[in-house]
Amino acid sequence: MNNSEQGYGARLKEEVIDPGFCSVCGACVGFCPYIKTFGERVGVIHDCKVCEGVCYRVCPRSPTQYHVLRQEVFGASEHDPVFGAYKAICFARAGSEHLRSRGQYGGVVTALVTFALKQGIIDGALMTGGNFTKAIPTLVSSVSDALQCAGSKYTSSPTLGLFQEAVKEGYQKIGVVGRPCQITACRKIQKASEISGGKISLVIGLFCMGSLLPEFYSFLKENHLDRYERMDIPKDILFQGAGGDVMIPFEDVRRFIRLSCLSCYDPLSELADVSVGSTEHDPGWNTLIVRTAKGMDMVEKARFTGDIETKAYPPDLLNVLREAVFNRKKRVLECPESMYLDVPPREKDYFLTAGGDA
Amino acid sequence: MKDPLNLAITGVGGQGNILVSEILAKAASAVGLKVTVGESYGMSQRGGSVSSHIRISRKSLYGPIIPKGCADIIVAFEPVEAARAALELGSPRVKIIVNPRPVYPVDVQMGKYNYPEIGALLKIFKEISAQALIIESTDLALQAGDPVVQNIVMVGALAGSGYLPIANEIFKKVITEVVPQKALRMNLNAYEMGFAKTNGLVNEAKSGVCPITVP
């Protein structure tokens, strides 16, 4: 054992956590005694110097070669520089009225997870329960558990920290619902056989424009906003409750956006089997991007059984989405915090020069 | 008897060093010898090295610290502690009675230092002493009922060795005085087991047979 050499725990701390690039995905938590998370923060307690460094390898903010991960997930399939690889983009919503009422928008995520559980596509799923005043990483194995996790959260739940617990409890086909960073981590975890990464068998990605620091909770408390029942960010921030609604300017919470999110190149969870987000136009529907064959198969079946309903994405709205994502990616590639990203030069050029006309 | 006769009792905090030095000092004074015991405790429960110095004389009172190289007998509850004591207090004339069961220091546990190979250590004890008696006192104590009485097994071994001019009965009487009633039988058993071990060994030594038992 060489004590002077820095271990991967220390690198994780120095390169990712200390500079603020950690997105609290939870991927590095749970398989060793040295990395723990409380209160939506992650800490490396001790630099173990075990050279394999799984914690570092699975981190979505350690050096990441997106094109290699894409290659592994999608093979040679065509790749859209803005939307990523996909087989279909559509509007979608849960078939069940009940689910739709529980979900933030169309309830598609909850519908797909419950469908996957019922069909045996997965035997458990890592989701995020709680609500906008507290995100709770949750391991679900039943439809009723999954329902408890409906609705958006805007902070950073270290949900992947439960993966090892799920493995220990004997789950064999584990589904994950997560933010784009968590989806990237899932693809890295799947390659780590020493932590049974192969047991992740379905990844449902969320659209994410950034998650908020835990200080946001104090902000809610101080401004008595935690008493509302529901929060949404259509443009500014809307709090809805039985006693009426209130809207506060987005600028008030901008300071709570994580640094790690400002450098995120992947707002649409490009490595997921399916990605789900809002439509920004119709709160009764979600945007659904079907990416892998596995995702396509599941969506087809769920449509067939009526668990979800879909309709075509209006072309003009798709252009709006494309432009928004394009600008986002361009901005990230221009900012120095995106150093962890290894984006192929052609793709970079697309955003920074050639594609400027898109 | 060499005068003063210097005995070092060494071990790790929590191994019952103080009780043993009390027994030995009481036994020595019971036969009219002058005795001084030097101890340092206070943090001794905290797993550090602990050693008691016992100095026995017919003529005068000696200080509580044995000078360098001047121990006549080292009784060690732990092999590395035997070596540590020998480095400080030993000479080729020293007699060592040692429990070979290691208690690993925290720095060894943490991988900063290596713990020596026991066989090598016991071999060195043979080279650096006039006599080295290896007493599996923890195993014997387990037979007596509780590993904690390994210290009393070692008292028995010391008594049996005949290194001290103190009779068996005196030791037993002192043990009866200092040990709580409910644990007396176990302690006396432990003592007898240790006594029996060395009683035989040292007789062999007197007849010229090497007394070293290296497992």
Place this chain on the structure above:
Amino acid sequence: MHKMGWQDVIEGRPGDRVLLNGNEAIARGALEAGVRYASSYPGSPSSEIVQTLSKVPDSELYAEWSVNEIVSLEGATAASFAGLRAICVMKADGLNVALDFLTSMNLGGCKGGLVVTVADDPQGHSSVKEYDSRYLAKAAMVPVLEPSTVEEARAMAIAAFNFSEQIKGPVILRSVTRISHSRGLVELGKSVREDKTASLPAGDRFLTKTIFHMKARDRLIKAAGIFEDCGFNYSEGPDKADTAVFCSGTSLLYAREAIETLGLNDEIKLVKVGTTFPLPEKFILSHLRGLKNAIFAEEVRSFIEEGIVLLYARNNLGKICFYGKLSGDVAGVRGPACGEMNVDIMIKALAKVYGIHYEAPGYTPEKTAELSALVPPREYAMCPGCPHRASFWAVKTAIAVDGRNSIVAGDIGCYCLGAWDTGFNLFDTLHCMGAGPGIASGLSKLGRFGLKRPTVTIVGDSTFYHAVIPGLINGQYSGSDYLCVVLDNSVTAMTGHQPHPGSGISVYGRPVNAIKIEDIVRGLGIPCKIVDPYDNFLAAETICAMVREPGIKVLIFRRECALVAARKQRRKRRVYVDQSLCRGDACGCGRFCVSVWGCPGNIWDHKTGKANIDEAVCAGCGVCASLCPAGAIVVEEVE
């Protein structure tokens, strides 16, 4: 018939020769002198004195474990004001705590014999420092007696009460570890047990005033006179000699043995000084006259040496060469005036003066080197199952997760091991009792100057009562911002498990109302939570949440000392490793349980290459089981 150590002290009859340690001898001396009031804050190596005296029926002697040394001395002094003999006991680090009162009280003086027993710890066997309390005594203008043997400790204790009454002021009896924790044969004298009533007549006033410094000075002059013929200062060896060794305390025995070892019995005079402040000048002058060499043997610093050199300067004595700590000739491996004395130091010094070559017995350098290479160091380790280990891990975890690199201000107790490996090197500061909250408070004010690191301080329960409360009040009043973690293991563990105000047990072992830490904290308006550190995840999570709250916060980690619990429990939990679950070196933990957690109960099974539990050592706390990432450590309840 089983006999407890204290029984000889209390039940021994005059003329009995019994084996006592120095503290027991002092207790016996106090009893023989008719002491009626004994108080102390426990501190190694002094603790056994009041522990022993507390076995005397409280109708004959009042004993007290005080919350700190100054209130302890105030109480004992009150008894002296009422004409009773009183003893107050402390370790060296306690005298400075009591010093404010001592320097005041000593001006007006007192009535009944008052003996302040201070046990120094040269070499710091059980202390973080080894300072020489004689210098504090000198500052306070209080006479000092230093016994050289266990037997003399008894005699000096008795004499100290007499001297105190003769000069009407306190007397310090200075012990050291090698007296307090040495055993020797002591011949017992008669205990004074006749009735003595406390009386404080109207008009007996005990006040402090600047001009009373004169009284204190005159008391020292009187003491010096008494000391000339007290019998504690004497010489050994030839009357006429070129060389004398002036020694105090146990150094007498070391010097005597060194002289004997070098065969210099006919050459060197040994001058034993038992009353080291004020020095018996006539006695010393009588031995200085005609000397060529004077050598000094004392602990820790050059106290009598300075006094005697000064005495020499004031008298016309011809040329004398002085060898001591000031000249650097009397020095151990740590150099002069650091560490304790021993025979070897004295042999080295004498051999130098006499130009003798002395080779200590031992082994050849080759053999020594071979053996040294095999011997790993053995640092202190927290006990198996120690709740502090769990607490420290929780703090370490929380600081890592919090991510702001908190500063940890430590404090004094068993848990000062938090500064070293066994405590994960957690502490950034470590000083005296109560220093942690004060430092934390100060650091928390430095945000305005750019210091961004939050502060956590860790204190013990006994320390809480001793010195933390004023710090908390100060912090609360001044708007400090820190988390104070109180490690509450229900006793004063480090010094041998004496009860404290939170234990609910008196010095006599009787139940009393516990003064709860949380009641005090909440009474100050400071938020307080209580968590069991064995519930390690909750413990860390709670710290993580609390450090983000503004202002002072107190978190009590409550769990009984593992040694006390082990003594009480018949029912034990068995903890073992299911080696089929342990992944050995293939696990990402890098042998966490042995290499990082560091509990003596966790060992590595080199045969199987997997973790194991040393069941002879394990205390059954099960915390390691909750931290093992493979879930390989199993906790089983057993009858």
